Amino acid sequence: MGKKTKNDERVRLLLNKLDDALAKVPPPIIQEAKPQAKPGRKMRRREGVKYVRISPAIPEDLKIDMDVAIKSRLREDCPTIDTFIERAVRELLERTA
Numbered sequence: 001m002g003k004k005t006k007n008d009e010r011v012r013l014l015l016n017k018l019d020d021a022l023a024k025v026p027p028p029i030i031q032e033a034k035p036q037a038k039p040g041r042k043m044r045r046r047e048g049v050k051y052v053r054i055s056p057a058i059p060e061d062l063k064i065d066m067d068v069a070i071k072s073r074l075r076e077d078c079p080t081i082d083t084f085i086e087r088a089v090r091e092l093l094e095r096t097a
Contacts, residue, residue, distance in 0.1 A: 044080055056085075 045051060058066075070084055078084040 044083060 066081070066084060070078055070081065074084065078087055
């Protein structure tokens with residue numbers, strides 16, 4: 001390996017260019033993982049209250065009337081079917097007590 005040739009010089013130049021190019025490459029950007037919100041509708045339940053699921057069967061026209069009331073005149077007081085049913089049952093029980 002005593003003699004230098006043109007190819008040796010060319011290889012050295014290419015290696016220097018490669019080193020320079022690698023030094024200029026920015027580090028990869030790593031995004032922070034954001035905590036995802038729970039999918040679906042938000043629950044409107046009070047803390048400390050144990051809830052049970054009931055499944056009443058009601059006439060279709062009554063269900064339509066209830067949906068219209070929830071989406072219009074009772075929007076602030078009873079935004080969901082659960083809150084509507086809870087209020088209706090409480091008021092009926094208070095009247096009959």
